[in-house]
Amino acid sequence: MILHLEALVHSLDKNTDTPIDLYIIYASLTAESISRVKFINDKLEAVTLILRPIPKESRQFIENINMDKARLPIGTYFRIIVPEVLTDLERVIYLDTDMVVNASLTPLWQTPLEGNFIGACEDRLVFYHRRVNAESVLFGKQGERYFNAGMMLMDLKLMRQYSTSFYSAQLALDTADVIKYADQDVQNLYFYGANKQIDLTYNYGLEYVQYTDRPLSEVAIIHYYGWKKPWMNMVTETFMHPSRRPAMHLYRQYHNEMKAILGDNPDVISVILAADQAQSGEFERCFEGFLTQTYTNLELLIVTAKGLTSDLQTYLKTIKPYYPNIKVVTGTMAQAVK
Template sequence: MESITVVVLDELGNGEGLDKCIESIKKQAYQAVEILVISTNKNANVLDVTNVYLAKNKWSLEELVALTYHQAKGDWVTFMQSKDFILQDDALVKCMQELAVRDVDMGVANLITLDSGQFMFIWHSKSMSGLVTTNNILPYMRVFKSFQNIWGLFLKRTLLEKLVGQDLKDSKQELLYQAVHLATKALIMNSHFYCWVADGKDKWPKFKWQENYHYSNVNQLVTKLKNSNYQEIIPKRIAVAVCIDDNLAKRIVPLIYSIAKNNQNVDIYIVYYYLRTTNLDYLRMINDKLPNVELKFYKISKELHQLIEPIDVSKSNVPVAAYNRVLLPYVLTDLERVIYLDADTVIVDDLKPLWQIKLAGNYIGAVKDILVYANLRFSRYHPMFGAQGDDYFNSGVLLMDLKAMRQENMPIAIINAAVDVATVSTYADQDTLNVYYHNAYKQIDVKYNYGTFFLDYIPKKVSELSIIHYCTGGKPWENLAHSHLYEQTMELIHTYRKYRNEFNGKLALYPHKISVIIKLGEASWKEIARCLESFFIQTYSNLEFILLVNESPSEEITSYFEALQKFYDLKVLKNNLVTAIEQAQGEYLYFFNVTDVLADETSLDKFYQAIHKDKDLVTSDYQGFITKNHESYFSNDWGKVKYLKNIKDFELCEKRLDQLMGLLVSKNLVEEILNY
């Protein structure tokens, strides 16, 4: 059984709470315990404790560490204030068992606080390994109280010896930081041990950034690279990498088309771990349609993918595949550099200026994230980076020096950081990359990664941009009418959809046009936007819109229509249904109520597949809502198509067939009825 010395500090020299503190130590079930009291008060009542050190003056932290090393006899040491105590009698047993089982030389126990008669048990959010490392110590020090002080800290004597003579800046936080860097193995413990009493006098210290703090060693690596004779290679042919899975396979088509439309001679590397054969075949078919770009497919090996599998993604809403970008230096071994792009981006200009940016000894180039600007506006800090988060970057567009990364085995270091910080991360892989490359990346112009909400901070027109990134405020394949910045971001949103619709047209995926006829009545701008948005996101994109108005619409609605006409085939007519039918260019007509929305992005595709099978009319299941209390008043299964074969079927649907709204009808049938 290893012994432990509990060092009790009577820092004020008044012996306040000393009796209760020592009594709680003596009650511990763990037997091999030494109590060392350090006080400036020679009259302090120490309840028969034999190991008492009387200090002449208040001690510095450096002096405390040296004094403890020379006075304590235990294999382990932990520190307590005289006013605090150990709440549970078996606390030391549990703590010492944990430390022994994990074979560590340092541990940090969970904290208990007592404030105004109420106990609060604080739990750490642990990494997969359960260890505190040089990767996660700074995030943990910002997030958890236990990592901002030494109360609840367990140090093995061998580690304590390493701390003797270190410049601790008379800071308990600094002692903890240096202990982690000197430790062989440090544990984030499951056990609760220390009960800190909030007495109004002793304030818990806030985290304070020090100049010697570093999230990783990348600053040293950048300095090393800059001082070397390393030659940065910028090939003539642009290489772009996109990491996808089956969920993103078809989402990236607008991105691929946008690259082809605005660039020449670009290699697009599609990196994946698993893709269904149908998705691979679809992307290969696209490759054949775009002569000025070449899609190259790279499958991540099982051995490489196993490197990222230990990363805990349970706290985030992203799959572990989001970390595939970290593996690019190992996957694209024949490339010196690459532009990495998230799947939710589109290109609106030539990529050559971005490609030719010199990284000047940095390993990546990136754009500051919108969080930086939002935090400044609202006088707040990033939870993991605090005031040091002013250079926090967005990882959706990265200019990467793959050759330099391979030389330093960087993917392994980044993955280790990801494993350690995932449970305290807010933005998953992006937080990890910022931890690793903190203050050590080439900052590039915002036009190369322009998030939609940047309009609220750095207004720019699409003509001023190179890359649009739909990283905030919803994706362009979603109904975004609810977004508070919908009006401002419309041009950005519809640019993505325009690329998608253009390419669908080139592929002739939907050869038959559908004319969507909507009576607007007295609908508000928001109601119209909500309705139309449900059509703009449809996978079936060969659409014409005919909007019927009673009188001249308001200026706000008119401006909205004018903005939409830059992107969609949209007509506004006086409220005359016959005229609308006559002017419709589609082979099929779809009548719709402005207060309704389509259920999902595939609704029209399903209708078309049904009516295209020699049918003249299709209706669908319908769900209605009472908007005042959001209760459903009529509901059937979503997404199913109903074939009307007999009178019973008509009776089932009579509530919907007594009006045109919701019907997809062949134009020939409607014209026959009009001419009857």
């Protein structure tokens, strides 16, 4: 969890216009993970990391939920007990860890909920059902208001007043055999008609990137939900539509910048790649192998005697903004080594 938290933390720290308290709620963490969180916190400027363990009495809400059909870890149900874990807070923005924040969240924070328990954005399933003119299998026509629970603006005071954690957990116990997306289905059932729809910019999934024309620079939160994650190889591990790749590269950029701030990989490793005989597709497969490495301080030197093909030039132009340590050396292999 801590590893995939780093890109989110850095993106928040880089793009906020106000100090942020970021609460990390957890059931258990190793001493090494706790030490890592403290180390990261010391490197941040505007964000303060606060570890908050889940009390035993709060864990009891979710411990008996049957997860056999959910295909998700029990930790996803942490979302429904946030009001009982953060009892000293009245309002929070909940974020999944597979996100990056690309703009200030102040407008989101100031959004009035108008008496609703939560504010959330529509899920990709709504978008998909709209495209194919279909209804939700579980929710029918009510699926038009189905939201993604990866980002929620939560009125914790109101939720505690109505004991939503208890009733949501009871609903989860009663519906475990029919729900597919664990607590997200449960929260859509429980908060139906009691949630405010938030603009999609605050929970922008990759499906929207592929089928809409909103530039990433106008998106506040990019959410990498689904099983295609930015730490996966986009060529050999999973098919990735070309339109989604800038979002994946942006995640890696935040991740690599954080690694540099933390000083995890202090020594530069230089890799020389011969380009004269390569096709752009081959180079893309080659590059992906390096760009998904956990050692991030790589200098990629592309050596060419004849100049790069137009396809390779185009490819490099698209990725160089995200990976500044890519350099072209015109000359021989010996010159590149020198």
